[in-house]
Amino acid sequence: MKVKVLKRNVADYVRESKHDIHKINRNYNPVEHPFEAEREYKRALNAVKLERVFAKPFLGALDGHRDGLTCLAKHPSSLSTICSADASGEARVWHLSSRKCVASWAAHTGVVRGVTFTPSGQEILTVGDDKTIKTWDTNTWSDIPTDTIVSKGMVNGISHGVKSDMFATCGEATQLWTKGRAVPTRTFQWGVDTVHHVKFNPVETHLLGAAASDRSILLYDTREVGAVRKVVMNLKTNAIAWNPMEAMVFTAANEDYNLYTFDVRKLDRPVNVLLDHTGAVIDVDYSPTGRELVSGSYDKTVRIWATDAGRSREIYHTKRMQRLSTVAWSLDNKFIVSGSDEMCIRLWKARASEKLGIMRDRERVALQYNEKLKEKYGQHPQVARIARHRQEPKHVKSAKAELKLIKESSKRKEANRRKHSKPGAVPYIPERENHTVDEME
Numbered sequence: 001m002k003v004k005v006l007k008r009n010v011a012d013y014v015r016e017s018k019h020d021i022h023k024i025n026r027n028y029n030p031v032e033h034p035f036e037a038e039r040e041y042k043r044a045l046n047a048v049k050l051e052r053v054f055a056k057p058f059l060g061a062l063d064g065h066r067d068g069l070t071c072l073a074k075h076p077s078s079l080s081t082i083c084s085a086d087a088s089g090e091a092r093v094w095h096l097s098s099r100k101c102v103a104s105w106a107a108h109t110g111v112v113r114g115v116t117f118t119p120s121g122q123e124i125l126t127v128g129d130d131k132t133i134k135t136w137d138t139n140t141w142s143d144i145p146t147d148t149i150v151s152k153g154m155v156n157g158i159s160h161g162v163k164s165d166m167f168a169t170c171g172e173a174t175q176l177w178t179k180g181r182a183v184p185t186r187t188f189q190w191g192v193d194t195v196h197h198v199k200f201n202p203v204e205t206h207l208l209g210a211a212a213s214d215r216s217i218l219l220y221d222t223r224e225v226g227a228v229r230k231v232v233m234n235l236k237t238n239a240i241a242w243n244p245m246e247a248m249v250f251t252a253a254n255e256d257y258n259l260y261t262f263d264v265r266k267l268d269r270p271v272n273v274l275l276d277h278t279g280a281v282i283d284v285d286y287s288p289t290g291r292e293l294v295s296g297s298y299d300k301t302v303r304i305w306a307t308d309a310g311r312s313r314e315i316y317h318t319k320r321m322q323r324l325s326t327v328a329w330s331l332d333n334k335f336i337v338s339g340s341d342e343m344c345i346r347l348w349k350a351r352a353s354e355k356l357g358i359m360r361d362r363e364r365v366a367l368q369y370n371e372k373l374k375e376k377y378g379q380h381p382q383v384a385r386i387a388r389h390r391q392e393p394k395h396v397k398s399a400k401a402e403l404k405l406i407k408e409s410s411k412r413k414e415a416n417r418r419k420h421s422k423p424g425a426v427p428y429i430p431e432r433e434n435h436t437v438d439e440m441e
Contacts, residue, residue: 044377047370048386055352057316062094062345064101069339072326073115079332083124085112105143114158127155149182156196162205170195174210188220190227197239203247211237231267232437239283245290253281268439269432274305276312278399287329294336296324302338315390316348
């Protein structure tokens with residue numbers, strides 16, 4: 001005769017120490033859990049609701065400037081150091097961790113048009129309306145520059161090479177300078193109009209992008225080649241940002257409320273068009289991962305985008321924030337810095353509901369589980385609706401409705417023209433091909 005004996009192994013249910021969590025026996029057989037999908041769906045719904053509850057992206061404001069912000073620069077190696085400059089000619093260096101101003105000095109007489117750190121972080125270069133390029137030592141914080149170069153024409157922007165002692169300025173032409181020399185090494189000119197923005201490629205370090213006021217985006221090779229490509233848009237481009245992970249990809253912030261992502265190898269049409277802003281887009285910056293980008297606009301909002309999406313995933317705004325003039329994404333991929341017309345620098349979280357500081361293991365595991373649930377059930381209508389919903393300022397909402405009306409009207413007009421014209425007389429033009437006028441080599 002067989003006798004069934006109940007046996008218990010103490011290690012299966014007793015904690016090793018009082019600090020451990022209680023052990024719970026679980027049966028993973030799906031037959032025993034008929035409502036598992038329903039339970040997971042409810043958890044996903046709760047997780048996405050809690051994400052919106054805890055979405056508090058604004059961290060703090062840094063005030064001290066006496067005029068509207070014009071430019072920002074990130075320190076290449078110190079995560080918590082940024083330099084800002086304003087329209088009164090003052091430059092300030094900030095320590096973001098303590099939210100204190102480390103140094104401030106009168107850099108130029110008139111508007112400061114550009115500021116950048118050297119790759120070592122030992123010096124800061126600034127350009128202004130007084131036609132000078134000045135170099136400042138970051139170790140002494142003196143208000144007397146270590147070097148001053150007087151330019152022949154107006155200087156509208158500056159960008160430093162990533163691994164070299166070369167830097168580029170723009171104005172009546174794009175000029176390439178070498179440290180220690182008082183005259184430009186090379187001058188690039190294509191067309192007659194003013195160039196107002198210039199940016200070095202962080203990966204292909206000899207590649208230089210520039211935006212001109214004749215609505216064109218120019219690409220230069222700083223080796224012996226010179227001007228390489230030029231693409232003309234419908235409206236002026238205000239700023240460009242290179243993707244730090246994809247050498248040939250850059251995004252342009254345009255006056256027509258949109259952002260355009262281009263591939264250098266095929267400039268006749270953008271790879272992606274980002275449509276959500278209701279005002280001219282003034283500045284754009286990539287995250288260090290190259291998967292997201294941030295933009296600041298005249299519609300008084302900061303928007304965050306995934307590089308492969310056409311709509312923004314996040315909108316940041318405050319009651320007091322005015323028109324944005326500059327934005328930057330921190331090198332640790334956690335924070336966003338914005339500068340605006342009302343003399344204030346604001347610090348934001350890159351992910352609105354992310355918890356800052358040290359997390360316990362259980363908390364981290366629970367958050368990871370919630371992320372997976374949101375990913376799994378993200379296509380369900382209720383979950384998607386809550387995840388997508390954002391509070392927008394009234395002026396943005398009304399401007400959006402107006403833009404929608406304008407677009408619908410133009411589409412209706414085009415459809416009517418097509419209907420009453422000879423077949424093929426009014427061609428269908430895709431959205432991506434609708435914004436570029438010409439490409440030149």
